[in-house]
Amino acid sequence: VISVITISDYITVFGSNTYLNISHSWIGDLVVTLTSPAGTTATLHNKAGGNADVIDQSYSSAAFNGQSTLGDWTLNVKDVAAEDTGTLNNWSVTFTGIGDVAPAAPTAGFEFSANYLAVEFSDASTDVNGDITNWSWDFGDDSSSTAQNPTHTYAETGSYDVTLTVTDAAGHTSSKAMTVAVSNVDIEAVLKRAYKSRLGKLRVDITWQGSPSEMVDVYRNGEKIATVENNGIYRDRERRAVGDQFVYQICDESSACSNSVTVNF
Known part of the structure; x- marks a missing residue:
């Protein structure tokens, strides 16, 4: 196998x-070498390991010291027995050296955390040259910012398409867009009653108030179990429930969710 x-x-x-990272039925049959663009070859693995079936390790070498990284680096995996099968799953090479990394465009990215209508944005952009110089945020409501990690408060409940555009010192740009949902709705959920038999028959009644939506979603242990009319009460029934703790939450279309209601048996 040859990989470049x-x-x-x-x-x-x-x-x-x-x-x-190489899978092979007998790694003691393998010889693995790396050849630089200048033609220098270093042997990384030389028929070691016997009947082990995987190579998953790193190999340091000084064979290429003083040479340039520019060009093709060729990995050669040779099976000297030719009776077995294997797969080159992955390989990489990391250099320590001195020089200039070629200019490359950044990759925009961000994360966010919403608290009612207020959203904290965190820049997660990357650039191999480490020279991002400008951040331009479009919050999707005719508002913007040039801060790296801004906080923005929306005027009303809704979903907004937020775009971050970053620019590096060479003028290269990259953009990332995400939909951010915010809500000023405060849903309060309360446990009304709960019962679980020895055979696992479950009955839990949850009540809530505060959402103006016509429908709400009911979550149990992080999974949606029902979408129901917003009448303020839901009875969860399960014939053979597994577990002794159940956590409920009510969420509406505005992305607002209630406090968590924990039921222990």
């Missing part, structure tokens, strides 16, 4: 570390 990684950056190598 092409590197476009000119870096003078001071050290290398090659990671291998």
